[in-house]
Each structure stands twice: as structure tokens, then as C-alpha cells.
Amino acid sequence: MTSATPQTAATAADPIDAVRLREDFPILAEQVNGHRLVYLDSAATSQRPLPVLDAERDFLEHTNAAVHRGAHTLAAEATDLFEDARATVAGFVGADAEQLVWTSGATMGLNLVAYSIGGASASSSLALRPGDEIVTTAIEHHANLIPWQELALRTGAVLRHIPAHDDGTLDLAAAAEIIGPRTRIVAFTHVSNVLGIINPVEEIIALAHQVGALTVMDACQSAPHLPLDLPALGVDLAVFSGHKMMGPYGVGGLYGRAEVLEAMPPFLTGGSMITTVTLDRAEYLPPPQRFEAGTQPIGPAIGLAAAVRYLDGIGLERIHAHETMLAERMRAGLVEIPGIRLLGDPSTGSVERVGLWSFDVEGVHAHDAGQFLDARGIAVRVGHHCAAPLHTRYGVTASVRASTALYNTPDDVDALLDAVRGIRPYFGV
Amino acid sequence: MTSATPQTAATAADPIDAVRLREDFPILAEQVNGHRLVYLDSAATSQRPLPVLDAERDFLEHTNAAVHRGAHTLAAEATDLFEDARATVAGFVGADAEQLVWTSGATMGLNLVAYSIGGASASSSLALRPGDEIVTTAIEHHANLIPWQELALRTGAVLRHIPAHDDGTLDLAAAAEIIGPRTRIVAFTHVSNVLGIINPVEEIIALAHQVGALTVMDACQSAPHLPLDLPALGVDLAVFSGHKMMGPYGVGGLYGRAEVLEAMPPFLTGGSMITTVTLDRAEYLPPPQRFEAGTQPIGPAIGLAAAVRYLDGIGLERIHAHETMLAERMRAGLVEIPGIRLLGDPSTGSVERVGLWSFDVEGVHAHDAGQFLDARGIAVRVGHHCAAPLHTRYGVTASVRASTALYNTPDDVDALLDAVRGIRPYFGV
């Protein structure tokens, strides 16, 4: 097995050497439209370092077998690697192996939670009744919004939203009013994929727990960028996606407090999650297996373990410091360019953020702006980034988002700024 | 991109050169317990040839980006590759691209169907009412049984089962009685993962369509082994898993007739499957996107396209002929060994099958038999293979299953037979 030791022991204070780390990512050597690739779309999907590519391939070339169901040597070795991967990924967010359920991604994890709650028997503490309230926020990704809309429809529960201030921060005063005795579930994102703002999740969790509501956190945009200790945070359930944290497609994690997972009925059913099956009924295993029907993404899970070892090898504190530095450089440059409007407060240091900014180019549609940047090798995302209500809130249908990761450099940011300066002149506005 | 041309143009009649093909599968060169690996567990998961490993890695090293949501060059190229993969995999089963929904695997595909039907509005032609009947069979994998048990529980529908004869074939006379005016869904496997028997699915589909019932076929164990033309077969919905057909983990397909997919409400919700979203409601895209919430398994889908190109390059007729030859060699050898009981009719030529046999070793538990084989490098599966009711039907709790693929040789079968002869003597029975 290839092991991930991207840098020799560095303290949390040492800046990371992104130029050196780029060598671990083969795709970053690509040329796009005659320019070097400037990849600023990591919030959509991150790129994968060699230790991740190698771990998965190594497994497939030497050990691959279906897990948990066989006595043969490969099956036993594959099972060990798969369960070690579970422990590793759980450990990455401060959790124990039994608290980590494999999913195919964050969307799947959130649907699992919503459907499982929707299927809870009337006597269960999780069951929703008409009039019960589910609270989410005005800044969510559709993955943490539509499953709750559907759950509300199915159960007669009412869906409410914590509003956001103009600066992009959540309105905690309003949250304190909205979260009340009828609130049964509070679902919120740790970091917005459009604003990059790190939300005050401790406060929200405290408000929810005061009224006995279940907390569900979308950690997609925090897991690759911030140190996480989910048990310490006290959140009940949290999800993340492998492909956004240097890992493979097709795998993600659902973290749950033991009592909560224990109380949740199964969602997907099939092989490997049962104890006894007759033609007419089945009995189910305890968590995490209860939620893992059918063949799991074995190779991707092993790849994800390599990814979190890679991230841990560098250190999340250092990664966060590096990306914050990039975001600040980006902000400082963008606010100087005429006609650029940042989504969220453009003044410095007002809130904690990860390394991304979304912006509107006055008079130029986001698609056109993105196309212009692409002609210079700069990959950004354009559109509503699966957060349409948030864009509506800011009076736009689409924006340009530039998002960084540990492999981005100040040069990448400068290339972006230089190109953004050319957008409005090119389109004659 | 590496292209799969494993053999030069061969006619359907030419036997395949499995010894040569083995070179495409790095893992088959492994040594296990001092013996060469004899991999007879492909029904659990197949091994992957180099063109599949290379296609996925090549994508991740040169083109990786999130699809469908960006104007930048990598995103556009990735989208093209991803949609080409859809067309390729759809074509492999005779279908058009719009008829193929990506899933994370067959279990997920069957759950998608069952949950979608369960969520159909009362006015929909798909909606189930108390007293409606869902028919499945006595030989199903749990993945094609438990989702229907749960759907029956949720809707008040009644679950019925087509029984099997002692020889493992389905009782078609009983099927004709069971499938009647109350039948709304008939779910059945094309090939049993325990018996290897190819079921008379045309007859079952005809019975179902006579009464206007929806047909759902589990094609997990046929897709890698037989030529399939799902539209010609007339089945309404069918599922398969990538990892069982030389492709990656974490991806599978749901085929559906256009009208059926069109009538199905969404199941998982989130990004990329919507047209309009406000904080309170969402509208959904047409199929297949309607069923593809969140980031899809992009790399695995591209890998699966390489896998089906590899299979097609060899030719499914030839693969089937090769595997049938191996199965017959296995059968002929096993029936000669004292104390070996095959599950299903052990006489030759009675029914069509794929290349696998399950058996019971008198006086030796399947786990112990499997362990003995493993000591000689032979990888078989032991247990109930996620088909507990079928094992109950044969009065055993577990069996040994030896399953072949295109890369197995007569030598592999002989090694198995030789080792099986030693099992009962070793355990002193």
C-alpha cells in the first residue's frame, strides 16, 4: 500500500508548500486552451492526489473481493481493509468506527436520514406528526433542502427556514424565535458552498438541543477544509462526500451518535444488512450495517481512507490557514475591480470563511464570464451552484464561484484577478 | 483513452482464449497461500481488466471535473465522457441513453423502483392500494425481496411468491395461477445467483403483461454473461451492478421503458435533478436526470463504459459459450464426488445456465469446506449468498458456490474438483 506522507513533520504553524503539493495531483499539470490549468472549482469536486489513486488501484490489482461474506483469503483481506478504512474515516471526524455509515455521497446521506425518519413507526421518538416543525436555513444546498420539503409533504410537518442577513451570516436572533417547542429537526450546513462562510453551528446546535430537536449537519464543505470533531461538537448526524475531500466518486459518510443511529429504522434494504430473512419478513442488523444494503463502494472507501490520511498528513489547521490566505487575497483583489459584486459581506475579517468567493459581474452573465475565464485556462463554476433560493435572495439567477483547495497558489488567485479585470471590457460593458 | 480490443475480430463461434485474457486482469497473477489464485467468486464481484482500471485513472488524471454544471473546458469534456458512457452502457443492453438511469448498484436500483412506486400519488397508474398484489419468486436475492416486503408493508399490498420446483426451475403453472387481475408488479431475477439457472423470463413477462402488471427484472447475474436486449425482451424495468460485470464499485444501471420512467416520481432528491427550487418547493427534471440526485459516480460510470466495451469486444455469445463449457465440466466432475449434492437438478442439459454451481458437502459445513479450498488458493463463496429463503427451501443454511467468468479456464475447474475430492477425507467424514 502506498502511504501518504506528503510532507515531513511540520507544525500547525508552518505554511504549506502548495507548489510542492501540486506534484501529487497529476491533473494540475494539464494545459487548457493553451494555458496552464488554474483549477478553482474544488467546491464542486476536488482533484485526487496520487496516494488516493494508488490506494484504490493497488486494492483492485491485488486484493479485490466482496467483503463480509466469504471465508477466502482475498475476501478476508478486503474486509480488513474496508473496515480499517471505516475506522480511519471515522477517526478523521473524531468518531468511532461504529458511528460511520458508508453512503454513496452527501445527497444520499441526507436522503437516508430524511427517509429513515419518515419511516419511523408512530411509537418511535423520531416519528414526525402533522404540525411538527423541521427547520432548515435560507442558504442551503438543494441536497439539504429538498429532502426536507419532501419529508414535510409526506408527514404533514411544517418546513421553516432560518433567514440570512445581507452579509450572508445566519440571523441567529430569528433562529432563536423559529426554533421552538414544535421543532423536531434542525438541518443546516456547516459551510455554505456559495458564501464560504463558516456558520456558528455551536449556537444552532445549542438552540436545537434546548428544545430536544435532532440536529443534522451538512459537512460537505467543511470536512476537506477545517479540523472536525463531530462528537465534541455534539451534532446528532452529519454527512460528507468523498469526492469533495480528495477522495473517490461514489462514496461518502454519514456520522451519527450511537443512540440516534440505533433509533433509526433502515432505509435501503437488501443483502448484508439483515439477520434473518424469510419470504415474508426480514430482521435487521444494528448500525452501521443496518444502513448498508448491498455491495458497498469498497474500492472508493479504501480510496477515501487514503484521502483523509493525506489531509491529516498535511494537517487541517495548516490547510485552513493556507486557504484563508488565498481567500483574503482573492477578496482584496476582487473588491478593487469595477463592476464586481461579491455575494456576502466584502469587507475583511467580518466572519470566518473557507477559501471561496462567489461574485456577480455587472452587465455580464455568469456563463459568459466563466467562458471568458476558461479561455485563459481558469476553471470556475457558474450558475446557482445548487443553491437557487440563496441566489434569489441576492437578486441574481447565477454567479461565478472561485473555490480553492490546498493545491492552489497565490499565482492561481492572481491569474483569476488578472482575467476578471478583462471580463467587462471584453463584453463591452 | 485506452481502448478495449482484447482480441482481434473473432466470430461468435470461436472459443475464447481465456489464458490470454487472464493477462488483462492483474489480480489473477496473485499467489494465495502458496498457490496460484483460482478465483471462482465472480458472482460476488468480478475482477477488473486493465482497460477498466486505465479508463477511470486516465479520466481522473486528465479530465476530472463535476459534470452538467459548468462552462469550463474540463467540465464540458467530463460531461461528454459521462454522457457517452451512458449511451455506451445503455447500448450494451440494447437501450437508448435516455432509458438508462445511473445508480450506485443493483440494490439501489431496486430500492429506487420500490420507493418511487411507494411514493406515487393516488391518481398515478403506479400507485398501490391495499389488496393489490406484488409477485416475486422463491429464489430471489434479498435485494429483490426485502424492498418488496417493505413496499407491501407501507402500502397494504400483498406479497406473493412464485415457487420453485426441486430442480430449481420456477413453477410456471403456479405462476400462471398467482399472476392475476390483482397483480400490479412482478419482480424476478433473470439468473439466480445460487442456481445459475436462466429463468424463462419471456413467459413471466407475458403472464405479467396479460394482466397489465409492471415487470421488474434483476439482471445482475445475466448482464455480464449473456447477450441482453432489454427493449426486445419487453421488460419494463431492469437493474444491474457495475462491479459484477468487470466494472467499478459504486455504479450500476436502472433501465426503464420511457413511459414507465416518465410515470415514476423522483426518489432521492437534491441537486441536478430539479428545474425550479424555492425554499418551499421544487420541480423535477424528466428522466433519467429526475432520478439522479447529487453528484453521480462519474469516474465509475466511465469505468463501466470501458467494461462493457471490453465485454462487447470479446462478444457475449462467446463468453456465454465459454462459461457454459466450464459449468458443464464442473457439474460432470462434482456429481462423481461422493457426498456432494448440487443445488438444482444435477443432470446435464436440463435447463440453460450460466457458469456457476452451488453445492452442499455432506457432513462438512460450507464454511469449513470453503476454508479447505482457500488453503489451496481457491476462492469460492460460502453462506446463503443473500438468498436465505432459497437455502431454507433446500434444507440447508449455507452452501459452497463456485462461479466462473470469462477469465476462468478448465484448469481452474480441475483445481476445484481436485480440492473438493479432498474435503470430506480431511474432515474425517
Added chain:
Amino acid sequence: MNELDALYRELILDHSKHPQHFGLADEDAEPGHSGTSHQKNPVCGDEITLRARVDGETIADVTWEGRGCSISQASASMLADLVAEEGLSRAEAVTLIEGFREALRSRGKLELDEEVYGDAAALSGVSKFSARVKCAMLAWVALEDAIAKA
């Protein structure tokens, strides 16, 4: 001309800045029947509402409203111009739309004929940008739908 300039021809930027036939015509006014179609690109939220008024077999006029990128706006404007200038029949329009779709999906292999497509021929360059084909198609899909309804 580099690829970006081939995409954003002067003509395209002109049309997007000065959209023609913008503003929906009154549905009930003469002549004939009218059909209206609303189309949306779910990725970016771009949308268009297009109305075709049909007099017997002839398309009398096309008007539209919407918002979106320069490609989608220019394409709608050019299409409305084309209909106004050519006085197309339903059947001719369907053929034109089919040809437009084919050229745009050709990944740069087909060019639109200026004789036939007028200003819209400038959209040929879009076919090399597969992510933008949907933008250029939006109005044409709307016309297809609107005629069918008229």
C-alpha cells in the same frame, strides 16, 4: 480569430445588447392563433418565454422575453428576426430548427448557412462549446413547442 472570439462574434454581442422582438405580443390580437412556450435551463436558471403567432400555415411573428447569457439572448433575438424576415411556414420552421439543432450538436463539424439562417449563422461557433449548446437552443426549442401549441 481565437475560439473565444469565434463564440462571441460581434453580431452576437450586438443582438444580446439590443434584443430584437423583445416583449411578448398580445396573445389575442390578430392574426390567427398563438402558441406560447416557457423554457428553462436548470443549470443556470436562464429562462425564456416565446410566443409564435400563426396565420394558417404561416408564422406571422415571434416575440419573446427572458433573461440569460449573451448566447441565449442573442439566439432568441436572431431567431425572431429570421422569422420576421423570411415569413416561414410551420413546416419550414420545423426543418430549420432541426437543421440548427444538428449543426449545434456537431461539435464544430457543421456550419450554419448564412443564406438560410441569416444572423443566426453566427451561432455556428457555439457547437464547439458543448456546455453552451443548451443556451443557444433554448429559444429554438421554445419555438418548436410554441408552434405545436398554436
Added chain:
Amino acid sequence: MNELDALYRELILDHSKHPQHFGLADEDAEPGHSGTSHQKNPVCGDEITLRARVDGETIADVTWEGRGCSISQASASMLADLVAEEGLSRAEAVTLIEGFREALRSRGKLELDEEVYGDAAALSGVSKFSARVKCAMLAWVALEDAIAKA
């Protein structure tokens, strides 16, 4: 001795063929309270029902029934023998079970002491076969559960 023989010691095959204390003792008979546990290995369908009768703090006897592989059957038989021979207290049993679990999960690093574990020490070899650890543990998990209930 090759690895397979290290797994299937003579003693193990003996116990599996001639299981000791097989057949559940009457629950209501003397002495003391009894606790019964049913355990199942979902992979292969192996199952065991084990009953422990407890007299004060002492485990009076362990009887069992079940079906499964030679490892799971031998392990149950050896465990019942051990209890019969040693006259263990609840606390001692809990410690023994803990030690057994640890050795079996050690991937071949720990050996069970014959002085302490009797015939069951022959199960040390199982720890190198991670897929079989569950088989060997089945009866011991059942005893843990049964004592707790007694």
C-alpha cells in the same frame, strides 16, 4: 503444521463431531437462575442457543444447541466443558471471555493459555483467519449475554 492444520486441530474436529453439553438443560430445574441467549451469524445463518444456570455468583452449568461450522460448534462445546471443569464465578467468566476475545482479535499475536482455557486454547489458531473469528466467538458472546440475563 501448516496453517490449515493449525486451524483445524484434531481437538477441534473431535469436539465438533462429539459436542459436549449439547441439549439445553431444563430452565426451571435447580439450581438458581438461568439465562438463555440466542446468537446468529448473519453471513452463513449459523446459530446457537446457550443457557447458563447460575447459583449465586457461581455458574453451575452451560448447555447449548445449535448448528454451524466446526469452529463454532467446537468452540461452544469447549466453552461448556471449561465451565463444567472450572466451576467459574460470573466475574471469572467475564474476564475469561474478555481474554478470549482479545486473543482471537489479535491476528495471530496472542496465544490462549492451555492452563486457563483448557481445550479451548486450541482455538488460538483461529485468530489468523479474521473471517472465522465470528464463528469462534459465537458461543462466548452467547455466554456473556446469558450471564447478564441470569
